Amino acid sequence: MSAPSLVAVPSLLVRHELRLLASLWxxxxxxxxxAVAGGAVFGYARGQGAMTAGFAFVCAVESLTMSVLLREWPTAHHVVLVLDLYTVVIVIGLHAASVVRPHVLDPAAGVLLIRRAVHVDVRIPLERIASVRRELRTTHERTDGELDLAVGxxxxxxxELAEPVVHVSFFGRRRGVRVVRxxxxxxxxxxxxxxxxxxGHAVP
Known part of the structure; x- marks a missing residue:
């Protein structure tokens, strides 16, 4: 799929930030x-909590520093303060989105939903799963047909999938993936x- 037009990009960004604000709520x-009745949810945000808190703290310190530096220019001070505070809100919103949008397993529908904040929602039918395993990886190389959703x-x-599923990127690009980490x-x-x-979902 081609890249989104310049007109569509602002719309995507606004929708993204609205979803972050909704996640805060x-x-x-x-x-x-x-979450669905009879299903299960699996969090993944614990590994990034400290990093997110550190980043938010740095942003807050920057806001304080800029307030001191721009105290003699009220207009610039107010503009920068609003932008800095909004940055802190977005950072916290990213963490909130990871907390409130966990991975979801819905056995009744036969679907595993793999997520990453508001950026990724990959629906994997259970019948397409060839294998699932614990595998700790700390390095990832971009490979065709593979999707790595690292946290921390x-x-x-x-x-690993017997048949590919479709992953839609932030800007709407679609590609098939056969391995999801x-x-x-x-x-x-x-x-x-x-x-x-x-x-339980297997056909007798």
Whole structure:
């Protein structure tokens, strides 16, 4: 698929930021997006919590520093302050999105949904899964047909597919993937749950 037009890009960015703000509301309300009755959710945000907190702290320190430097220019001070505070909100929103949008296993529908914040939603039918295993990786090379969704620079679960599924990028580019690597706070629980769901979903 071709790259989005210059007109479409602002729309994509606005939609992205609205979804981040919605994630903040869900986080405050302690709600989970996409959870289904009879299904299971698997978080992956724990590994990035400290890094996100550190980044937000750096942004806050920068905001304070710029406020001091621009105190004699009120207009510039107010503009920069709003931008800096909004940056902090977006950083926290990214973490909130990772918390409220976990991986979802829906045995009734026969689907495993692999996610990464508001950027990635890959639907994997259980019948297409050839194997699923725990596999800790801290380095990843971009390879055709593979999707690596690292958290804190690591993935801990590898899903190999008998048939490819479609991954849609942030800007709408579609490509088929046969291997999906992701992170889970409890990779063993995710692997076991998927294996049980596959056995229950298998055709006799």
């Amino acid at each position: 869900l986080w405050a309300a302690r709600r989970t997006h996409g 620079s690591q993935t801990s679960v590898t899903v 992701c992170h889970a706070d409890d990779p063993g629980a995710l692997v076991r749950a998927v294996e049980r769901a596959r056995e």
